[in-house]
Amino acid sequence: MTPYRILVVDDSAFMRKLFSDIIGGDPSFTVVGTAATGAQAVELLAALDPDAVTMDIEMPDMNGLEALRVIMGQKPTPVIMLSGLSEDNRRATVEALQYGAFDFIHKPTVMTADIDRVAEQLLSRLKSAVSVKLRSSLLPLPDKQAAKWPENPASKAVASAQATRAAPGGGARSNRKPAEPAPAESAASAAPKKKASPAARKPAVSPAAPGTPAVPKLPSRVAEFRHLIAIGTSTGGPRALHQLIGSLPGNLPAPVLIVQHMPPKFTHSLAQRLDSFSELSVKEAEHGERVAAGTVYIAPGGYHMTLARAGGSYRIELSLGEPRGGHRPSVDLLFESLVPFVELARHAVIMTGMGSDGAKGMKALAASGAETTIAESEETCIVFGMPRSAIELGAAKTVLPLHGIAPLLTEAVMK
Structure with a gap:
């Protein structure tokens, strides 16, 4: 079976390497590209046509939430959000899920046990995500300026x-x-x-x-x-x-x-x-x-x-x-x-x-x-x-x- 193609997006070089190693270590997946900003992610999505994306929330230039809106508006693709533990991150994650993100995981700490747990969760969610074909009709999303939710x-x-x-x-x-x-x-x-x-x-x-x-x-x-x-x-x-x-x-x-x-x-x-x-x-x-x-x-x-x-x-x-x-x-x-x-x-x-x-x-x-x-x-x-x-x-x-x-x-x- 041809491995599923994954795009990894995170402004931290360490996290990009960590998630790429986790994903690439499973024969079901191959990492086809990495991006350090949301803007780069949007460009690579069009060029690489990945089956799924892992997306950090906090990034310069264009953050993960903004990139998600563009992706879901232009080419709906399963996105797994990588969330920190702060209240702001939790709120942004919930918003991302309402905009059409498939799921999310907590970003790991430096503890090995935590990294192992995150790796298990990430691979499990990716395997579920790539089995789903998202349709733009399911994802009524806002533009960048204002929240435009589905009609009542x-x-x-x-x-x-x-x-x-x-x-x-x-x-x-x-x-x-x-x-x-x-x-x-x-x-x-x-x-x-x-x-x-x-x-x-x-x-x-x-x-x-x-x-x-x-x-x-x-x-x-x-x-x-x-x-x-x-x-x-x-x-x-x-x-x-x-x-x-x-x-x-x-x-x-x-x-x-x-x-x-x-x-x-x-x-x-x-x-x-x-x-x-x-x-x-x-x-x-x-x-x-x-x-x-x-x-x-x-x-x-x-x-x-x-x-x-x-x-x-x-x-x-x-x-x-x-x-x-x-x-x-x-x-x-x-x-x-x-x-x-x-x-x-x-x-x-x-x-x-x-x-x-x-x-x-x-x-x-x-x-x-x-x-x-x-x-x-x-x-x-x-x-x-x-x-x-x-x-x-x-x-x-x-x-x-x-x-x-x-x-x-x-x-x-x-x-």
């Missing part, structure tokens, strides 16, 4: 989305520090601080779009609800979540629980980013907090998230239990926790991602009477693994392209 699909006719269905197969939000779910670092360490009132909030905007007004939030959040939405996703998820969550109305009378496979702290940045573009309030979930309609809760990286009922209200539970299928948080575990709550109209969604996490949990939800079970269709998935598993298991009653999911959920919850 909620305005489209719901009937159009329904036509693609497959055959069937309380109290105010809590911002307190969560109780420690297990003897380890508290999930609260990465949780967002209490928000100011909508009127007092500083506009939250994309760094690429100075002056863009904040999306207005509805002031009231209530714990009484009849519907609940649960979403699971992995590779390609930040982009998909941006379109889905950004398309739900601010008066949605249901909470939304999300498991996105992502490391600790990055989920906090993801929540902040999504909150900037959504009419709903989006936050990283806290242990023990009461669940309210109109709020989106994202499971913190490294913690399982489940739903429980205590004192007459529904509450978030975080735990450090064993990974399920290699994942913590686990979509299966979230979905399974919803099975007992038959008094709620439950709506489950599985979107783009590798593997099969969520399929068994969705199957259990469907068997318990869940009102809606949706899998994203292959045409809009970056990776069709998780939705495919749900469909093949007979768990997904409905299969929809990404732009059709929000209208269907809105109709189901608002009726």
Whole structure:
């Protein structure tokens, strides 16, 4: 088999050599070129036509985020971002994932064990990336001057989305520090601080779009609800979540629980980013907090998230239990926790991602009477693994392209 061709981009000569040696040491790959700036990367992409790119974030001339936008706008190619550990790097990485980067890894430290771990992660992600053919239609990206995100699909006719269905197969939000779910670092360490009132909030905007007004939030959040939405996703998820969550109305009378496979702290940045573009309030979930309609809760990286009922209200539970299928948080575990709550109209969604996490949990939800079970269709998935598993298991009653999911959920919850 002809080795896949990889372009390595990093302003550090040491890192270019390190990553080139790691990649070149696997017979599946060959390094066809290296670049020290984003501008060089864009030029080499056209000249070398690589199968995938590794891209540093912080570089002179044109940084990795700017280069990614150009690449995805001109010639969509799988890009693995190389992220540092700073908060700025985490925010830029989340933004890159929403612009169409396939995945990311932490850049290694000087420790040999860390380099070995990074090498394993990089090769694994590259092997997944080269198996995916990106399509420009899947990647609505901004230009250099302003963030231009996909049009809100909620305005489209719901009937159009329904036509693609497959055959069937309380109290105010809590911002307190969560109780420690297990003897380890508290999930609260990465949780967002209490928000100011909508009127007092500083506009939250994309760094690429100075002056863009904040999306207005509805002031009231209530714990009484009849519907609940649960979403699971992995590779390609930040982009998909941006379109889905950004398309739900601010008066949605249901909470939304999300498991996105992502490391600790990055989920906090993801929540902040999504909150900037959504009419709903989006936050990283806290242990023990009461669940309210109109709020989106994202499971913190490294913690399982489940739903429980205590004192007459529904509450978030975080735990450090064993990974399920290699994942913590686990979509299966979230979905399974919803099975007992038959008094709620439950709506489950599985979107783009590798593997099969969520399929068994969705199957259990469907068997318990869940009102809606949706899998994203292959045409809009970056990776069709998780939705495919749900469909093949007979768990997904409905299969929809990404732009059709929000209208269907809105109709189901608002009726």
